[in-house]
Amino acid sequence: MTLAAAQNSVPLEHWLTLSGVLFTLGLCGVMMRRNVILVLMSVEIMLNAANVALVVFNKYLIANAPEGVALDGQVFVFFTIAVAAAEAAVALVIAMALFRRLDTVNVDDVANLRW
Amino acid sequence: MPSFAEIMSVYGLEFGLGALAMLLIVVDLITGRGRLTGPADVVRLLALGGVSGLLIYSFMFLHASGEVHAFGQLDAFALYFKRFFLATTLFTLLLTAPYEARFSGGRAEFPVLVLLTAMGMCMLSSVGDFVSLFVGLELVTISLFLLTAWRPGLPRSIEAGIKFVIIGAVAAAFLVYGIAFVYGATGALDFAGVSAAIQSMATMPAGLKFGLLLVLVGLGFKLGAVPFHIWIPDVYQGAPTPVTAFLSVGSKAAGVVLLMRLVYTVLGPAAAEWAGVLGGLAAITLLMGNLGAITQTDLKRFLGYSGIAHAGFLLLALAAHSEASASSILFYMVTYLFANMAAFLVIIVVSRTSDDSHMDRVNGLAERSPFLAFVLLVSMLSLAGVPPFAGFVAKFMILRAAMEAALHNPALYWIVGLSLVMVVVSLYYYLCVLKRVYFREPEDKGVLEISGSTKAILLLCVIATIGLAIFFNPLVESANAGAQSLMGALPQGH
Numbered sequence: 001m002t003l004a005a006a007q008n009s010v011p012l013e014h015w016l017t018l019s020g021v022l023f024t025l026g027l028c029g030v031m032m033r034r035n036v037i038l039v040l041m042s043v044e045i046m047l048n049a050a051n052v053a054l055v056v057f058n059k060y061l062i063a064n065a066p067e068g069v070a071l072d073g074q075v076f077v078f079f080t081i082a083v084a085a086a087e088a089a090v091a092l093v094i095a096m097a098l099f100r101r102l103d104t105v106n107v108d109d110v111a112n113l114r115w
Numbered sequence: 116m117p118s119f120a121e122i123m124s125v126y127g128l129e130f131g132l133g134a135l136a137m138l139l140i141v142v143d144l145i146t147g148r149g150r151l152t153g154p155a156d157v158v159r160l161l162a163l164g165g166v167s168g169l170l171i172y173s174f175m176f177l178h179a180s181g182e183v184h185a186f187g188q189l190d191a192f193a194l195y196f197k198r199f200f201l202a203t204t205l206f207t208l209l210l211t212a213p214y215e216a217r218f219s220g221g222r223a224e225f226p227v228l229v230l231l232t233a234m235g236m237c238m239l240s241s242v243g244d245f246v247s248l249f250v251g252l253e254l255v256t257i258s259l260f261l262l263t264a265w266r267p268g269l270p271r272s273i274e275a276g277i278k279f280v281i282i283g284a285v286a287a288a289f290l291v292y293g294i295a296f297v298y299g300a301t302g303a304l305d306f307a308g309v310s311a312a313i314q315s316m317a318t319m320p321a322g323l324k325f326g327l328l329l330v331l332v333g334l335g336f337k338l339g340a341v342p343f344h345i346w347i348p349d350v351y352q353g354a355p356t357p358v359t360a361f362l363s364v365g366s367k368a369a370g371v372v373l374l375m376r377l378v379y380t381v382l383g384p385a386a387a388e389w390a391g392v393l394g395g396l397a398a399i400t401l402l403m404g405n406l407g408a409i410t411q412t413d414l415k416r417f418l419g420y421s422g423i424a425h426a427g428f429l430l431l432a433l434a435a436h437s438e439a440s441a442s443s444i445l446f447y448m449v450t451y452l453f454a455n456m457a458a459f460l461v462i463i464v465v466s467r468t469s470d471d472s473h474m475d476r477v478n479g480l481a482e483r484s485p486f487l488a489f490v491l492l493v494s495m496l497s498l499a500g501v502p503p504f505a506g507f508v509a510k511f512m513i514l515r516a517a518m519e520a521a522l523h524n525p526a527l528y529w530i531v532g533l534s535l536v537m538v539v540v541s542l543y544y545y546l547c548v549l550k551r552v553y554f555r556e557p558e559d560k561g562v563l564e565i566s567g568s569t570k571a572i573l574l575l576c577v578i579a580t581i582g583l584a585i586f587f588n589p590l591v592e593s594a595n596a597g598a599q600s601l602m603g604a605l606p607q608g609h
Binding site: 019023026027030036039040043046047049050051053054057058060061065069072073075076079080083086087090091093094095097098100101102107110111112113 | 245246249250253256257260261264267268270271273274275276277278280281284285287288289291292294295296298299302303304348349352353416
């Protein structure tokens with residue numbers, strides 16, 4: 001069995017399960033972690049789950065219709081990576097301002113604004 | 116490959132805004148940062164002049180065209196929203212002037228980020244595929260993260276910033292995950308392709324429904340719809356007031372423009388299946404916003420909950436799904452712009468000494484400054500939807516469109532009924548604010564000084580709010596044109 005054939009033998013459902021598990025893990029992390037940095041890491045996991053889904057959908061669209069299917073799903077992934085990097089930079093700047101001003105990175109400690 | 120001229124015909128304003136932002140950075144670098152902070156600050160004058168120029172340009176030289184390019188389109192709907200976003204940006208920059216003294220730094224960078232946000236917003240009104248939708252939306256969101264945390268010395272500004280970042284990033288992840296499923300089910304990322312694939316399906320597969328639901332939820336974040344409404348009160352309260360004003364009008368309109376494009380153009384006839392979901396979200400959003408607003412004691416937080424309630428109204432109009440309801444949304448946004456900008460400018464003036472926005476600040480405002488009290492009266496009654504103010508016409512148009520749609524979809528009667536009850540509830544809490552203004556004893560009896568420019572902006576908002584209730588026809592006509600272009604033709608294949 002060639003390498004390409006081996007790769008094609010992984011069914012779409014398995015990939016989507018992987019992506020779903022990653023997304024759920026990220027979401028749980030966002031909701032349960034209290035450290036801002038870890039919350040931001042969990043968000044990155046969610047975005048990467050979406051990237052996995054985009055790439056495998058593209059791959060299976062090509063496999064089902066070899067003619068005339070572009071690589072737009074995989075190109076989109078480059079956009080999400082770039083945007084996620086910008087987002088992470090801004091998020092870390094604000095997290096740093098939070099640490100400097102309030103001396104904490106725990107999200108439970110920043111709860112002056114409520115109700 | 117589209118030619119440069121073709122791209123400029125659609126995204127000319129965005130290039131203008133981007134170039135203006137770059138120019139501001141260079142001018143600030145040359146003139147020496149921090150030295151020019153007086154009223155005639157060259158950076159601010161350039162920003163104001165540039166945005167006014169682009170707004171005038173859009174009215175005089177830009178014309179809607181039915182041409183649909185692969186990268187976007189400039190139909191009457193997009194043009195209406197581009198002008199709306201430029202006007203919002205202009206108001207934000209004007210509101211910044213009386214607030215600016217409270218910034219510890221970054222006075223020149225502030226208008227740059229506002230312009231970049233505006234660039235993203237204008238782009239969103241023209242987008243034709245999910246990739247540029249995502250990039251434009253994130254340009255808006257990321258710039259707004261920074262603007263929210265623009266006063267790092269102030270704990271509430273930082274707190275608002277970090278909450279906004281986390282919820283915004285999660286919403287972005289939902290959006291991309293949803294787009295991935297829409298792509299997987301339809302094999303296309305451009306609106307025309309997705310729309311064509313949806314038309315050809317007898318029933319929507321579960322994966323597509325799941326994806327569309329996630330996209331809806333991710334865009335609802337901008338609009339302030341349940342379940343991503345939780346950021347609104349905190350961020351509105353903590354952000355610098357001009358940013359709150361920008362968020363409340365611009366960010367909401369960015370959500371509206373995308374949801375309308377998706378529901379009317381991409382879903383097309385299939386949107387009927389989604390009326391239930393949109394109607395349900397509208398009902399919950401109306402409840403959360405109106406009931407949450409009753410107990411508020413902070414003006415900006417209060418306006419946040421009121422903004423959630425308004426998002427509920429907009430969702431109701433989306434659920435109605437007719438040309439009349441689309442046109443009523445366009446009209447509604449403009450009345451919301453004037454009423455909200457006036458309210459936030461009043462907050463900026465009354466919080467000048469204390470730097471907070473507790474409702475006690477407006478106690479006895481009628482004694483301290485009858486003009487400001489009158490402005491707040493007009494703005495609150497317009498938001499509540501009381502005649503003879505523009506907000507009444509807007510709410511009336513939405514409810515009439517929803518009633519017409521309810522003939523085919525009886526479930527809408529319930530939501531219309533609920534929204535009527537909620538209008539009464541909202542009247543109660545808006546009047547509570549006005550009771551403070553007219554009947555409470557002021558904490559500080561001193562007369563509030565208002566500068567001439569502030570007075571002029573407030574007067575403009577008041578005249579517009581009353582004028583639009585009487586002479587609504589010109590605006591309704593251009594809203595109708597926008598709605599027609601949105602409903603009119605499904606996008607052609609590229």
